[in-house]
Amino acid sequence: MFRRSVVAGCGAYLPERVVTNEELAKRVDTSNEWIVQRTGIRTRHIAAENQKTSDLAVAASQEALKHAGIEASDLDLVVLATATPDHTFPSTATAVQSSLGMTRGAAFDVQAVCSGFVYAINVADNFIRLNQADNVLVIGAETFSRILDWKDRSTCVLFGDGAGALVLKGEQGTGDNTDRGVLSNCLHSDGRYHNLLYVDGGPSATQTVGHLRMEGREVFKHAVKNLSSVVGEALDLAGLASEDVDWLVPHQANQRIISSTARKLRVGNEKIVMTVERHANTSAASIPLALEDAVSNRRICKNDVIVLEAMGGGFTWGANVIRW
Numbered sequence: 048m049f050r051r052s053v054v055a056g057c058g059a060y061l062p063e064r065v066v067t068n069e070e071l072a073k074r075v076d077t078s079n080e081w082i083v084q085r086t087g088i089r090t091r092h093i094a095a096e097n098q099k100t101s102d103l104a105v106a107a108s109q110e111a112l113k114h115a116g117i118e119a120s121d122l123d124l125v126v127l128a129t130a131t132p133d134h135t136f137p138s139t140a141t142a143v144q145s146s147l148g149m150t151r152g153a154a155f156d157v158q159a160v161c162s163g164f165v166y167a168i169n170v171a172d173n174f175i176r177l178n179q180a181d182n183v184l185v186i187g188a189e190t191f192s193r194i195l196d197w198k199d200r201s202t203c204v205l206f207g208d209g210a211g212a213l214v215l216k217g218e219q220g221t222g223d224n225t226d227r228g229v230l231s232n233c234l235h236s237d238g239r240y241h242n243l244l245y246v247d248g249g250p251s252a253t254q255t256v257g258h259l260r261m262e263g264r265e266v267f268k269h270a271v272k273n274l275s276s277v278v279g280e281a282l283d284l285a286g287l288a289s290e291d292v293d294w295l296v297p298h299q300a301n302q303r304i305i306s307s308t309a310r311k312l313r314v315g316n317e318k319i320v321m322t323v324e325r326h327a328n329t330s331a332a333s334i335p336l337a338l339e340d341a342v343s344n345r346r347i348c349k350n351d352v353i354v355l356e357a358m359g360g361g362f363t364w365g366a367n368v369i370r371w
Contacts, residue, residue, distance in 0.1 A: 051220035051228030052168075052175040052183070054371060055117070058110025059211045059339035060103050061092040061326070068204070075200040082204050087302025091207030091327035094190045099133045101142040103210035104188035107335070108143060111184065115214035119147035123180035125154035126171050128163025128187045128331035130360075131194060132156060135250050143186065152180070159236075160244075161298050161359030163187060163331030168213070168355070168367045169232040175217040186212040187331035194246055196258040205301070206259070207327035211335020224286045227350065227370045231284035233277050234365040240269065244360040270304050273364045275311035278356050281366035289313050291352050294341065298357030299323040299333035308356070320346070330359065347371055 067090050068079035082088055094103065104127060112119060125147075127140035140154035159166040164187035174180040188210035195203045220226035243265045248257015274297070282288060295314050297305045299322050309319055320341045322333075329336060334355050341347045351371045358364035 049220045049222035050176050050178060051218050051226050052172040052215040053218045053228040054213055054369065055216040056111045056113070056115025056214040057212065057335065057339045057342055058107045058112070058114055059209070059336050060106035060110065061209045061336070062094045062098060062103065064093045064095060065090050066093050071204055074197060075203060077200045077204055085303070086205060087323050088205065088327045089324050092209055093192045094208040098190070100129055100131050100188050100190045101133050101139050101146065103190065103208065104139065104143045104186045104212070105146045107188065107210035107212040108147060108184055108186055111212035111214050115216070117182060117214065119149040122149050122182050122184050123152040124171065124174055124183045125149065125152070126157055126167045126183065126185050127154070128157045128159065128167040129189055130158055130160045130163065130330055131190045139188070159359055159363040160361060161300060161328070161330045161333070162357040162363040162365050163359065164334045165355055165357045165365040165367055166234060166363070168215070168229065169234055169365065171215050172229045172232060175215060178217070181217045183215045184212060185215060186210065187333070187335045189330040189332045191259070191328070191330055194256060194259050199258070201263060202259050202261055205328050207329050209326060209329040209332045209336050211332050211339055213335060213338070224370070230287070230368045230370055231281045232365070232367050233281040233284065235273070235277060236361050236363045238361060240362045243269070244362070267301070267304055269362060270300070270358045271307045271311065273358050273362070274308045274356050277364055277366045278312055278354055281354065281368045285368040287352060287368065292318060292354050293351035294318055294320055294347055294353045296320045296334055296337050296341065296353055296355050298359070299326060299337055300328045
């Protein structure tokens with residue numbers, strides 16, 4: 048029989064501190080109008096000084112497990128997507144595993160920056176399809192505030208902190224696109240564009256953490272092209288078309304990127320889940336945060352066709368098609 052990865056539960060966590068555009072305008076040469084016009088962002092959540100990425104991830108994971116109705120002891124695998132780990136090593140996923148009280152199976156990190164959650168779902172789905180896992184916790188968690196240059200107005204206004212998680216459960220399916228669960232995955236990368244979006248530090252290169260650097264206009268141009276292309280590819284693999292999509296849940300990088308990509312895909316605004324206004328860009332956490340928001344508001348319903356898509360530094364980009 049054919050194995051599918053079905054979404055059994057989702058959860059999210061946002062730090063308590065909310066930073067408005069007006070507050071940022073007191074730090075750098077910017078304004079609420081400038082930020083909103085170019086990005087659609089109005090607020091973002093920032094982790095407390097004593098909060099680590101793993102703390103955010105654990106809180107989101109506990110909500111996802113509760114929603115799924117399972118215990119941490121039922122998990123076979125934890126896959127955590129992050130570009131802001133607690134430490135160089137061990138993986139942040141093992142810290143989450145320990146905090147949840149999970150003592151069997153395996154846990155590891157995936158690093159594809161903003162595309163990390165899309166990559167992590169693909170990894171988890173492969174484990175389930177190959178019958179190597181039955182219950183997998185997939186997490187996207189970031190504390191991007193730790194790697195921002197708060198004097199650079201072109202980047203510091205764009206990002207926030209948070210975490211989101213899904214529980215994927217292996218179930219038997221028919222193998223066609225009427226099954227619930229992950230229907231297709233598509234991943235890509237092209238390292239030639241490394242210098243357009245990166246952090247200028249690292250243990251091997253400089254022995255420092257460094258700050259995020261970005262060529263915004265170039266990233267925008269590549270994002271719209273790559274995202275519309277990979278979504279089309281993922282839909283083709285699933286045997287579906289854009290008119291079959293009930294919800295597009297994109298990486299929440301920038302309102303203009305999201306709207307431009309949706310137009311190329313001919314997906315109406317009423318089908319887009321958008322949280323960038325409240326959350327800003329939370330990198331690998333943005334898609335699961337947006338998903339949880341739509342599920343908790345009862346917009347996403349059973350059997351809806353959901354498309355997840357993201358592009359991040361590397362460049363990396365990808366898409367997942369899921370029947371909820």
